[in-house]
Amino acid sequence: xxxxxxxxxxxxxxxxxxxxxxxxxxxxxxxxxxxxxxxxxxxxxxxxxxxxxxxxxxxxxxxxxxxxxxxxxxxxxxxxxxxxxxxxxxxxxxxxxxxxxxxxxxxxxxxx
Amino acid sequence: xxxxxxxxxxxxxxxxxxxxxxxxxxxxxxxxxxxxxxxxxxxxxxxxxxxxxxxxxxxxxxxxxxxxxxxxxxxxxxxxxxxxxxxxxxxxxxxxxxxxxxxxxxxxxxxx
Numbered sequence: 001x002x003x004x005x006x007x008x009x010x011x012x013x014x015x016x017x018x019x020x021x022x023x024x025x026x027x028x029x030x031x032x033x034x035x036x037x038x039x040x041x042x043x044x045x046x047x048x049x050x051x052x053x054x055x056x057x058x059x060x061x062x063x064x065x066x067x068x069x070x071x072x073x074x075x076x077x078x079x080x081x082x083x084x085x086x087x088x089x090x091x092x093x094x095x096x097x098x099x100x101x102x103x104x105x106x107x108x109x110x111x112x
Numbered sequence: 113x114x115x116x117x118x119x120x121x122x123x124x125x126x127x128x129x130x131x132x133x134x135x136x137x138x139x140x141x142x143x144x145x146x147x148x149x150x151x152x153x154x155x156x157x158x159x160x161x162x163x164x165x166x167x168x169x170x171x172x173x174x175x176x177x178x179x180x181x182x183x184x185x186x187x188x189x190x191x192x193x194x195x196x197x198x199x200x201x202x203x204x205x206x207x208x209x210x211x212x213x214x215x216x217x218x219x220x221x222x223x224x
Contacts, residue, residue, distance in 0.1 A: 004154075006154070030210075031209070031210035033210075033212075033213075040217070040218075041217060041218075042116075042202050042204070042215025042216055042217055042218055043155070043202075043213075043215050044215070045212040045213070048210045048211075048212070050210045088154055088155065090155075090213075092208075092209075092210070099145070099157060099160050099168075099170060100145070100157070100213060101157060101171065102147070102154040102155040102156070102157075103154050104153060104154045105152070105153060105154040107152065
């Protein structure tokens with residue numbers, strides 16, 4: 001059972017456009033992370049959110065954790081070709097031990 | 113800094129063969145994880161460990177075994193390789209909680 005659903009699955013946009021990626025679950029998470037993965041590499045952490053309603057910004061990227069801590073979004077403003085990659089959300093439960101469950105992934109391609 | 117190191121980087125196995133994917137970390141992480149990533153998809157947790165001598169199953173543990181005799185090493189064993197185990201395998205280390213997981217570069221395994 002996939003606990004974290006991401007949408008859209010694929011996204012191809014022109015440079016300069018804005019986009020939003022969603023990460024949804026029926027479960028409550030104690031924390032949620034967003035990673036970006038380049039081809040042939042392991043995922044690299046972008047941000048961690050822990051408080052319901054929390055908003056974090058990383059340059060042109062804005063991350064939000066839902067009030068109920070069941071969902072999150074990643075918004076990219078004025079996308080650039082360097083933003084191309086696979087974006088993954090990962091949620092952790094505090095049921096004894098931390099183990100991160102990853103979402104289905106959103107593959108983004110930004111065209112110059 | 114080496115971080116999390118996986119070997120081998122590539123491997124082709126015949127059905128029924130066995131092998132061990134090696135993972136070692138020099139960051140003194142208590143938590144270590146094994147994930148598999150099928151083409152274009154997110155990561156699925158196979159096994160994880162919260163410290164030497166302690167391991168637990170993740171989402172997709174069938175067909176795999178792990179051990180954690182030291183803090184540094186967390187090998188993943190495939191006893192009877194099957195085509196369904198063709199995937200890219202990632203090892204990661206971290207401190208659990210809302211902290212970053214550091215990933216290795218992956219092992220691309222093909223079972224034919």
